[in-house]
Each structure stands twice: as structure tokens, then as C-alpha cells.
Amino acid sequence: MTEHLTNASSLTTSGTGITVSGVSKRFRDNHILRSLDLDVEPGSFLCLLGPSGCGKTTLLRCISGLEHPDEGVIRIGDTTVVDTARRVQVSPERRGLGMVFQQYALWPHMTVADNIAYPLRKRRVPREQRTRKVTEIAEIVGLSATLHRPPRQLSGGQQQRVALARALVHEPPALLLDEPLSNVDATLRRQLRRELRDLHDRLGTTCILVTHDQAEAAGVADVIAVVQDGRIVQSGTPREILEHPATRFVAEFVGFDNFLEGRIENVEGQRGVVALSGAGGRVEVEIAPGAAAGDTVVVAARSDTLTIDRGSVDPGDGQVSATVSRVVPHGSGVEIELDTGPSTLTVREHLRPGTTPSPGEAVTVSLPRTARAVAS
């Protein structure tokens, strides 16, 4: 699709900001959204990242108007579309947001062109203008050759592009995407993800993409907002979220897989010293903002960043003594499970014949500088 993006087009949407303040939503006794706050900058690309059931779809449905929050305020640009205290609830049609779901929900009896034109027909856009806009958006998403076919004759990726074109054709102020890439294979998924980002950059539409795939989020987003139990628990650039998670939950979600309990002894700027529980020593690590001396924390590290020294049993600062419990082949390397007493650690190493420790052996594990102390 990228080659189409250079073509001149009249299709532009000035991306609109979205603000969600104190939004709560219950289904019977289930409190799904819990006074959730979210700020989406005009024209930005935000990913909502979180595990199944945390409320991502419910939040998108509240923003689009398909679901009514019990409490809270939602603004799209300068327009208040929800204000429960003032009984404001603007209809989905009048919010005019573009939406793409996991199920593309294309009309099987209509051609691709008619599917894409549907939002324009509903808005009573004259035929000539409709045809022009459909032609333009079809060219942008690379569907020009398929316009007169029924959707069933298209591949999964092409059908997804039809859904995207249909969501964009009326030039919405923002595009809401609910796991639109989860039905396609990994290669196509990567390609569509790139195309989605190109499309965003080309049209300037504000995008909110729901995913539970951290790599997908990191690959497209300006901002990642992590959802846990109906709240945004951390938001920031992909780098901030992937490298500087604030809590154990966020750290686990973005792939940190080693956690050592301890207590902060002192903090100096962004770093500090943590005394590890049990037989662990002291480690100098990055400290998540807001944490203070005396706090109980976990030191989080990724398994491919820890290193093992064989034989050494007298750990220095930044090191932990452990016993090897298991050595398992992992891809081209090995995964070594270690017992530190209070915790279990996993280290991934390249295979180095003759140097890989054996089960039962006492070793010393060194933590990387990127290890961080986060709220437990």
C-alpha cells in the first residue's frame, strides 16, 4: 500500500483529541471500567494494551457510543459526547468515529465498493461524491482492482483492508481499531501493521488500537496505555513502557520474567540500592518513579539479560547466589532455571559447549544495569 500513499488525495482527517475522565461501567455486579482516565492527543496513535477481559473493548464501545458508561465524561475534540452527571449521551452516528473490529463484518451480498460506500450512503452523500471518495480510499489501501467483487472472493488481508477503507471513507475524526489484526497470519499481520501506521501518518487520523500483543503495540504506537482491571495503570511511549515499567503487572506484561523481592535502602535520582530478601545481596538498580526508601519492591529483569558465573559462591554487589535446578534447550541456546532460596530465576544463554552449568551446581547470577525495582 505504501506506494499508493504518495498519490495526491483530498481525503484527510484532522485528527481529533479524545479525553476520557472518570469513566466507570458495570455489567450487573461486575465493575468492568473503574473510574478510567485516558488522554489521546490529536493525530496520535495510541495502543491500549492489556490482558483478556480487562475492559479494552468495553472502553472502545463507550468512546464510540455503542455502550453507555455509568459514570464519567468523554470528549471528542471540543464536543462532550458523554457526561453522565448532565445526562449527555451523544449517539454513535453523531460521534462519527471510524471502527474496525476483529470480525470485519462486511456485507456478503454487496460488492467491495458498496461495502466501502456504506457509511457515505447512510450519510446521504451524493452518488458522484461517493464514487470519488470510494475510488480514492480504495487506491490508498490498495484495493482498486477488487472494487466490483464480493468480499468472499478476497483474502483475509484484503477483507481487513475493506473494513479499514469503510471505517475511513467518511473521514472520521478518529479511528477505533479493536484487535483488527488478530485473524491474519504473522507475516501479513506485520505488513498490515506497517500499512496501518503509514495510513495514520498519511491521513493524520487519531487512532486507538486495542491489542494484547506488546510487540504489535511497540511497532505502531506513539503512546501505549496499559489497562489492568478497568484502569489505565501506566501510559507512555513504547520505550518507556517496555524499558521502564512501573509495576510488576506491567513488567510481566511486556516480557520481564524474573522477579526478586527486596526492600529499597536508598534512592538517588532514578537509581537506588535494593537489599534482596533471603540470601540475596544488595543490587544497584533503576527505581520506578514514586518509590522511596523502605518500600517493598520486586527487582525485575529479562531472562536474556542475566548472566551466570560458574563456581563463584561469594556474590558481590549486583549479584545473587543460586543453585541450578534445570537446564533446558531453548532455540539455539539454553534456558537455565535457578533457585535463589526465596525465588526462582530463569536465564537464557547462547549455547557455549563446556561452559553451561549443570543441575545442582552453585553459581552466581549477575543482574544487568537494566534491572529495575518496581511496585510488587
Ligand SMILES: Nc1ncnc2c1ncn2[C@@H]1O[C@H](COP(=O)(O)OP(=O)(O)OP(=O)(O)O)[C@@H](O)[C@H]1O
Ligand atoms: N454486554 C456485556 N454484558 C455482560 N458482561 C460483559 C458485556 N460486555 C463485556 N462484558 C464483560 O466485561 C469484561 C471485559 O470485557 P471486554 O470485552 O471489555 O474485555 P477485553 O479487554 O476487550 O478482552 P479481550 O482481550 O478478551 O477482547 C469481561 O469480563 C466481559 O465478560
Ligand SMILES: [Mg+2]
Ligand atoms: Mg476485546
